[in-house]
Amino acid sequence: MPQTGVKHMSEESAPEFEVTGIYHWNLLDVIVSACQSTSFLDFHLKGFKEMWDPGNDKAPERVFGEVYTSDVYLAMEDEVQSMAPDPDGLETVVVPCMLIAALWPIYLLFARPTSGASHHLVYMPSVYAYLKYFEKPASPAILTFLKCELVHAIWAKLLSPEFMDAYVNGIVIFSDYPEKVLLASIKSMVKFLCPRCLATKEQAQEMGTVNDMKRHIKKVRVDTEVCCWIYEDGNVVDGKAVNDVLNSKSLSPTWVCWYSSLEEIPC
Numbered sequence: 001m002p003q004t005g006v007k008h009m010s011e012e013s014a015p016e017f018e019v020t021g022i023y024h025w026n027l028l029d030v031i032v033s034a035c036q037s038t039s040f041l042d043f044h045l046k047g048f049k050e051m052w053d054p055g056n057d058k059a060p061e062r063v064f065g066e067v068y069t070s071d072v073y074l075a076m077e078d079e080v081q082s083m084a085p086d087p088d089g090l091e092t093v094v095v096p097c098m099l100i101a102a103l104w105p106i107y108l109l110f111a112r113p114t115s116g117a118s119h120h121l122v123y124m125p126s127v128y129a130y131l132k133y134f135e136k137p138a139s140p141a142i143l144t145f146l147k148c149e150l151v152h153a154i155w156a157k158l159l160s161p162e163f164m165d166a167y168v169n170g171i172v173i174f175s176d177y178p179e180k181v182l183l184a185s186i187k188s189m190v191k192f193l194c195p196r197c198l199a200t201k202e203q204a205q206e207m208g209t210v211n212d213m214k215r216h217i218k219k220v221r222v223d224t225e226v227c228c229w230i231y232e233d234g235n236v237v238d239g240k241a242v243n244d245v246l247n248s249k250s251l252s253p254t255w256v257c258w259y260s261s262l263e264e265i266p267c
Contacts, residue, residue: 011231
């Protein structure tokens with residue numbers, strides 16, 4: 001835990017506290033259970049393009065609305081279907097999942113049925129031990145910082161070896177923009193919108209163009225070591241020294257849990 005003005009030899013030597021009361025379901029078990037439930041009968045197992053015929057000799061128009069009618073889903077389905085066939089002849093399908101972290105508890109939703117798609121995944125505890133260690137309440141900035149750290153610690157727990165094995169064999173996790181902001185450790189609705197590259201808000205209108213593709217390659221995000229300044233030098237979590245570096249790329253000072261779990265998996 002950081003505290004403004006308090007220095008430590010390293011981030012590892014800063015005070016730690018054990019967070020208890022994390023009630024959660026195994027992520028892979030939730031997915032398997034949903035596929036074995038009666039609601040699975042309402043799942044759309046094949047993506048398609050939905051068209052509207054306006055009549056009067058007018059050209060049909062594409063209708064967008066469901067995940068399974070989107071170009072991204074159809075491309076993913078083609079990618080999965082192009083893989084080596086299952087040796088037992090089983091059909092391979094895509095099960096897109098969405099996660100809502102802005103609510104308590106965290107929900108896992110399946111992007112196929114129109115109802116009965118929500119499943120409780122995690123009941124998040126509160127960050128309550130700060131006063132015990134520093135004899136003063138946490139500032140709003142530090143409290144936000146600790147909550148982000150807690151989210152990633154919980155995700156590190158959810159990414160079990162069983163789930164990672166399933167992930168390597170084709171499971172894909174989807175999340176909407178607010179959840180991507182939290183999990184990618186960037187700041188919401190500021191200069192840079194993309195969790196992968198440094199495309200600006202003004203360039204959002206070029207999404208999907210050749211120029212946009214070039215930015216994904218030439219302006220990819222890189223990690224910083226600003227977290228060390230917070231713990232080792234006692235800098236303010238949202239102070240000038242930290243923000244001068246992070247705000248230039250719309251970053252937040254949170255260690256992302258994905259690296260330790262996914263770094264060994266080839267892209």
